Amino acid sequence: MKICLINYRYFVSSGPERYLFGVKELLEARGHEVIPFSVRYSRNEPTPWADYFVPPIAGEDEVRFRQHSWTVSSVRRALERAFYSPEVHASLARLLRDARPDVAYVLHYMRKLSPAVLTALHEAGVPTVVRFSDFAMVCPQAHLVRADRICELCVGRSPWPSVPFRCVQGSLGASAVNAAAMEWARRKGYFELVDAFVAPSRVMVEKMVAGGLPAGKLHHLPTLVRARVPRPFGERARRVCFVGRIERIKGLVTLFDAWELLQREGLRGVELVLAGDLETPCGRSLEQRLRERPIPGVTLAGQLDEAGVVELLQSSQLSVVPSLWYENTPNSLLESLACGTPVVTAELGSMCEMVCDTQAGVLFAPGDPVSLAAALRVALDSPHLPEMGRAAHLLATTRYSPETHVKALLSLLEDVVYTRPAGAG
Numbered sequence: 001m002k003i004c005l006i007n008y009r010y011f012v013s014s015g016p017e018r019y020l021f022g023v024k025e026l027l028e029a030r031g032h033e034v035i036p037f038s039v040r041y042s043r044n045e046p047t048p049w050a051d052y053f054v055p056p057i058a059g060e061d062e063v064r065f066r067q068h069s070w071t072v073s074s075v076r077r078a079l080e081r082a083f084y085s086p087e088v089h090a091s092l093a094r095l096l097r098d099a100r101p102d103v104a105y106v107l108h109y110m111r112k113l114s115p116a117v118l119t120a121l122h123e124a125g126v127p128t129v130v131r132f133s134d135f136a137m138v139c140p141q142a143h144l145v146r147a148d149r150i151c152e153l154c155v156g157r158s159p160w161p162s163v164p165f166r167c168v169q170g171s172l173g174a175s176a177v178n179a180a181a182m183e184w185a186r187r188k189g190y191f192e193l194v195d196a197f198v199a200p201s202r203v204m205v206e207k208m209v210a211g212g213l214p215a216g217k218l219h220h221l222p223t224l225v226r227a228r229v230p231r232p233f234g235e236r237a238r239r240v241c242f243v244g245r246i247e248r249i250k251g252l253v254t255l256f257d258a259w260e261l262l263q264r265e266g267l268r269g270v271e272l273v274l275a276g277d278l279e280t281p282c283g284r285s286l287e288q289r290l291r292e293r294p295i296p297g298v299t300l301a302g303q304l305d306e307a308g309v310v311e312l313l314q315s316s317q318l319s320v321v322p323s324l325w326y327e328n329t330p331n332s333l334l335e336s337l338a339c340g341t342p343v344v345t346a347e348l349g350s351m352c353e354m355v356c357d358t359q360a361g362v363l364f365a366p367g368d369p370v371s372l373a374a375a376l377r378v379a380l381d382s383p384h385l386p387e388m389g390r391a392a393h394l395l396a397t398t399r400y401s402p403e404t405h406v407k408a409l410l411s412l413l414e415d416v417v418y419t420r421p422a423g424a425g
Contacts (some may be wrong), residue, residue: 004101008112015331065097089116115190131198138211140178141167201350224405230340251322257369313339340393359391
C-alpha cells in the first residue's frame with residue numbers, strides 16, 4: 001500500500017514523533033511506501049516529499065507557540081491553521097494528486113495544519129484514519145486539566161467555559177481562539193470525514209465517545225515500544241528518575257514536594273534525576289526552587305538524547321511518572337517498561353491502565369505528595385524490584401511490541417481501504 005503519513009512535525013520532538021518514525025520504519029520494512037506530509041521546519045528529517053510541506057506559522061526554527069515571533073503574517077497564518085487553511089489544503093491536494101496514496105494515517109494536525117487536512121483527503125477520495133495523541137478534539141486545552149486537576153467541563157458540551165478560565169496558555173485570547181476553532185470544526189462536520197480513529201488508551205476511547213464521536217469508528221490500539229536489554233538490578237544505581245517534558249501537568253511540583261518529604265523522613269543514599277528540556281516555564285521554576293531551597297539528592301540532567309535516556313532508565317532502580325492528566329500511554333512510561341525498570345505512577349487514566357494488576361510498578365493518588373512519597377518508599381524498600389522489572393519488560397515485549405502494533409494497524413488500514421463504500425469522498 002501507499003500510505004500518506006501526516007503529522008505537524010517531521011523530526012523527533014516528543015513521544016508522537018517517536019511513534020511516527022517507529023511506525024514509518026515498520027511499514028517500510030513490510031514493503032509499504034510511506035509518503036509524509038508535514039510543516040517545513042529546519043530540523044526536519046530529509047525526505048523527497050519535502051517540497052510539498054507547508055510553511056510554519058512563524059520561523060522554521062520556531063516550533064512551539066511560546067517560541068513564535070508574532071507578526072501580522074504569523075498571526076494571520078495561526079488563525080488560518082486554527083480554523084481552516086487554504087494553504088494547507090492546496091499543498092496536500094497537490095501531494096495527493098501526484099502521489100496517489102491508498103490511505104492516510106493522520107497524527108497531529110490541529111492548530112499547526114488545520115482541518116483542511118481532512119477536507120483535502122476527503123475530496124481526493126483517500127480513506128482516512130486519525131490517531132489521537134491528546135484530547136484536543138474534546139478539550140480546547142487538549143489535556144483535560146485545569147488548576148492542576150482533571151476537568152471535563154467541555155467534554156460533550158460547549159467549549160466556551162474554557163475562555164473565562166483562560167485554559168489555553170493562561171491567555172484569554174488564545175483560549176477564545178481555540179474554543180471558537182473547536183466549535184467551528186464541529187459545526188462544519190470536519191470530524192465526520194474520518195473513516196476510523198485510533199485511540200492508544202481505553203480512557204481516550206471513553207472520553208472521545210463522551211465528546212460525541214461514534215463508538216463504531218473508535219479502535220483501541222495500544223501503542224508500541226522497542227524492548228531493550230534489561231540490566232540486572234545488582235548493577236543499577238540507587239536512583240529514581242523522571243524522563244519527559246518539563247511541564248507542570250507532568251506533576252513535577254508534586255514530585256519535588258514528595259522528595260522533600262522523604263528527606264525529612266530520613267531517606268538518604270538515593271538520587272533523584274530529572275531528564276528533560278529545562279528551557280520551559282516549569283523548568284526555570286524548578287531550577288529557581290532548587291536554588292532557593294536545595295533538596296538533597298536532586299539532579300536536573302537537562303535534555304538527553306535517546307541513548308542517554310535509555311542509559312538513565314537502564315541504570316536506575318525506579319522511574320516515576322507523576323502526571324496530573326490522563327496521559328495517553330506516555331512515552332516515558334513505555335521506555336521504562338522497555339528497559340525493565342519498575343514505575344511509580346499516578347493512579348489515573350492511561351498510566352493506571354498500563355500498570356494496574358501487572359506487578360510492573362506502584363500506583364499513588366494523583367497530585368498527592370504524601371501518597372507519592374509513600375509509594376516511592378514502598379518501591380525502594382521492596383525486595384521484589386527484580387520481579388517488578390521482569391514484569392515491566394514482559395509488558396513491553398507482549399502488549400506493546402512493535403510487531404503486535406503494526407499487525408493491528410495494517411489490519412485497520414486495509415479494512416478502511418477495502419470496505420469503504422464505492423464513490424465515498
